[in-house]
Amino acid sequence: MKPSGQAHSAPGVTVVIVNWNSGDLLKRCLSALARQTVPPDKILVVDNGSRDGSAEGAGQWPNVELREMGRNLGFAGGNNEAFKDCATDFVALLNPDALPEPDWLEKLLAAARLHPEFAAFGSRQMAADSFDVLDGTGDVYHLSGKVWRRGKGQPYRKQDELPCEIFSPCACAALYRREALLSVGGFDGDFFCYVEDVDLGFRLRLAGYKALYVPDAVVHHVGSATTGGQHSDFSVYHGHRNLVWTFVKNMPGLLFWGLLPLHMLLNLVSVAYFALRGRGRVMLKAKRDALKGLPHMLQKRRAIQRVRKASTLGIWQALDKSWPPFR
Numbered sequence: 001m002k003p004s005g006q007a008h009s010a011p012g013v014t015v016v017i018v019n020w021n022s023g024d025l026l027k028r029c030l031s032a033l034a035r036q037t038v039p040p041d042k043i044l045v046v047d048n049g050s051r052d053g054s055a056e057g058a059g060q061w062p063n064v065e066l067r068e069m070g071r072n073l074g075f076a077g078g079n080n081e082a083f084k085d086c087a088t089d090f091v092a093l094l095n096p097d098a099l100p101e102p103d104w105l106e107k108l109l110a111a112a113r114l115h116p117e118f119a120a121f122g123s124r125q126m127a128a129d130s131f132d133v134l135d136g137t138g139d140v141y142h143l144s145g146k147v148w149r150r151g152k153g154q155p156y157r158k159q160d161e162l163p164c165e166i167f168s169p170c171a172c173a174a175l176y177r178r179e180a181l182l183s184v185g186g187f188d189g190d191f192f193c194y195v196e197d198v199d200l201g202f203r204l205r206l207a208g209y210k211a212l213y214v215p216d217a218v219v220h221h222v223g224s225a226t227t228g229g230q231h232s233d234f235s236v237y238h239g240h241r242n243l244v245w246t247f248v249k250n251m252p253g254l255l256f257w258g259l260l261p262l263h264m265l266l267n268l269v270s271v272a273y274f275a276l277r278g279r280g281r282v283m284l285k286a287k288r289d290a291l292k293g294l295p296h297m298l299q300k301r302r303a304i305q306r307v308r309k310a311s312t313l314g315i316w317q318a319l320d321k322s323w324p325p326f327r
Helices: 025-034 074-083 104-114 178-183 196-206 233-250 253-276 280-292 294-306 312-318
Strands: 010-019 042-047 064-068 088-094 098-100 120-127 134-136 139-141 147-149 164-166 173-177 211-221
Touching: 010 025, 010 074, 010 104, 025 042, 025 098, 042 074, 074 178, 074 196, 088 104, 088 178, 098 120, 104 120, 104 173, 104 211, 134 211, 139 196, 173 178, 173 211, 196 211, 196 233, 196 294, 196 312, 233 253, 233 280, 233 294, 253 280, 253 312, 280 294
Parallel strands: 010 042, 010 088, 042 064, 120 211
Antiparallel strands: 088 173, 098 211, 120 134, 120 173, 139 147, 164 211
């Protein structure tokens, strides 16, 4: 579902949190937001039909508005619902399991005002259980269609303190210009969750926007706290189905046909890899459903490519070309 636009936007920032059975993490996240050096104008908590009572009392926090969906719309659908109620210049997305430092929002907004040529801004994500291990510094899109978080699981290094352009920010803790979000229709609700932020970043890039890593904007991220972990069947299914859809929808024509054999090889190797580890059934289901959804994704592709502003060369330069694909 695409978010509906507003006639005018107001200065400031809205923080959106999509919640689903996050336990005490939501309260810890809201507590961290209450200590921000630059407080948000509004905090929208979208509860996707939680059954653990995690959203109870959320509306009692300062500037917090709770919207109860009554059912699970996924990360993509939940955020799209929130975008309908955002009227500020900036929209910040924050997962319940991402605990921001007090100056997190201040640093993101400062970067946005200093760099008007960028539309999306990613945080420095640290592993929640360690102060010197990265959880990620932005998303990487490989020319095969594989995606990963740059630096995830690696020791924090001096070079991680340098801002730089990234393919897209991880949406667990990111800032977007609202106008840019609306111009590309927000998240793709069909993705539900996983890789939806990379798909959004790809579409923003096709529309002529860029993304920046902001190292001073720090969050401590638990990661996959409510989906059974990054290696659960749920995560594997959605991640590997959505990899196919992201490539099909977004890769420009010349690159699409040139890189399609490599993308197909990636999928075959992925199925074999998981099959050898007893996970073949969930991978086959992911790829089967990806193929079943291709007609719909090809329709979306035509609409996306019709209004593309970025050049094929520009997209090629933004792709990671390491070999073998590094993660």
